[in-house]
Amino acid sequence: MRYSTILVSALCVLAAAPVALAQAAPYTPPKTSWGAPDLQGVFSSASLTTLRRAPGASGLIVSQEERDKLFNKNIYTRVAKEEDALSPIELLKDANPDRAYNRFWMDPGVDLGKIDGKYRSSWIVEPANGQIPYIKAQSAGISALGSEEEQYSDLPSDNPEDRGLSERCVYFDRGGPVLINQMYNNNYQIVQSPTHVLILTEQAHEARIIPIDGKHGPADVPKWGGDSIGHYEGNTLVVEIVNAMPRQNSFISEKGKVTERFTRVSDDQILYEFTVEDASKYAQPWKGQMPLNASKEGLYEYACLEGNYSMFNLLNGARVMEREGRKNGLRKAIFAGVPE
Numbered sequence: 001m002r003y004s005t006i007l008v009s010a011l012c013v014l015a016a017a018p019v020a021l022a023q024a025a026p027y028t029p030p031k032t033s034w035g036a037p038d039l040q041g042v043f044s045s046a047s048l049t050t051l052r053r054a055p056g057a058s059g060l061i062v063s064q065e066e067r068d069k070l071f072n073k074n075i076y077t078r079v080a081k082e083e084d085a086l087s088p089i090e091l092l093k094d095a096n097p098d099r100a101y102n103r104f105w106m107d108p109g110v111d112l113g114k115i116d117g118k119y120r121s122s123w124i125v126e127p128a129n130g131q132i133p134y135i136k137a138q139s140a141g142i143s144a145l146g147s148e149e150e151q152y153s154d155l156p157s158d159n160p161e162d163r164g165l166s167e168r169c170v171y172f173d174r175g176g177p178v179l180i181n182q183m184y185n186n187n188y189q190i191v192q193s194p195t196h197v198l199i200l201t202e203q204a205h206e207a208r209i210i211p212i213d214g215k216h217g218p219a220d221v222p223k224w225g226g227d228s229i230g231h232y233e234g235n236t237l238v239v240e241i242v243n244a245m246p247r248q249n250s251f252i253s254e255k256g257k258v259t260e261r262f263t264r265v266s267d268d269q270i271l272y273e274f275t276v277e278d279a280s281k282y283a284q285p286w287k288g289q290m291p292l293n294a295s296k297e298g299l300y301e302y303a304c305l306e307g308n309y310s311m312f313n314l315l316n317g318a319r320v321m322e323r324e325g326r327k328n329g330l331r332k333a334i335f336a337g338v339p340e
Contacts, residue, residue: 029235029264034194037235039262042299043270043292045179046109046186048074049120051288053130057121060130067112067119076108079338098334107184115271115291123180126287133283157318157328160311166204168311169304171248175199175206175225177241177258178251178274179290185302187295190262190270197230197237202299210239217243224248226258237262252278268294 030038053060054070062070071077080103083091091099112119122130156162165171174180176199179188185203192198197210210228217227226244230237239260244250252258256278263271270292277285321328 027264027266032192032194036192036194036232037237037264038192039190039197039237039264039270040192042187042189042295044109044186044295045181045188045272045290045292046107047113047181047291048076048109048111049113049123049181051123051178051180052132053122053124057130060121060125060128062112062119062121064119066121070112070121075335075338076103076106079103079106079335082338094332094337096332096336098332098336101334105184107186109181109186113291115289120289123288123290124286125289127284133286135281135283157315160315163311163314165248169204171224171245172201172204172206173248173250174201174203175208176260177226177244178276178288179260179272179292181290185300187297187299188292189299197239200299202302204302204304216240219243222246222254226250226252235263251276251281253280255280262292 032038032040048071054073056073057070058066083103091102112121113123114120124130124132127133155164155167160168166173174182174185179199182203185201187202189200189202190197191200195212197212199208199210200206201208206225208225208228210230212230212232214229216229217223222243222245224245225248226241228239228241230239232238237260239262241252241258241260242256243254244252244256246254250256256276258277259275261271261273263273265271272290272292273288275285275287276282318328
């Protein structure tokens, strides 16, 4: 009887082995008709995980318990909680004009991001502290959210050109170099042909066209979003970006380079990896990973109206303040007054 039990147990293990092996089989991405890995579709970077390590996080990968703490401390979570408890009249009591940009209009994501099924506290994986290794201590206006804070600064108002690029609907930096997640419009559409790849951002519909096996253009002709060329390494699209337009507040200078890797790891997710190299800005190269998840909603039309309709009112308002002897002081941030 004892030997029969052992035999039955052994047979059960052997019978289960093919199932375990099948579950461990690597994902095989689909191919295009010309044999390249098929990365096409609309994908979202929306997530409460930020480019830089969130304050208080113990490391890159966090447990469910620590995820809960980071979730509750996240600024989007807190502003949603605050606004849910206030009436529209109460929201206006602090006289913050940015309150018009309340949580209703924000679509940052609903949870921390996951890679390999594990929560991430930042997209930066190197350096180990999850921070951008600027040569100078000053962080160059880049917040933990990974976006410029230019819109909250006291910019001159003598001419339209004094205002920020995004305020004038010129360029938003969402197409890279280095794709990021933000307050809203986190969708990216990828389209492939045998000779090119297009990455179209939802915000302002900025398009980055990447020649496959091409050559960089002239060094004296910088491009919005950088000068990209790509090639395939197995199931991965590798993109090299140089010569980004200096005025776009890029993560790299004219001397820097970003290398991106796009690998489809499931039907619903692309793993986006990047390496930033620029000795003029950083003490060392820095690297990151971010999941791009399939978007069921697709790309929304983005209409940038500030530069078309609001610039006259903005400059006219500045003239009124000048006549009254007032200065245009620093604006309150959208999240001003939200308790820590």
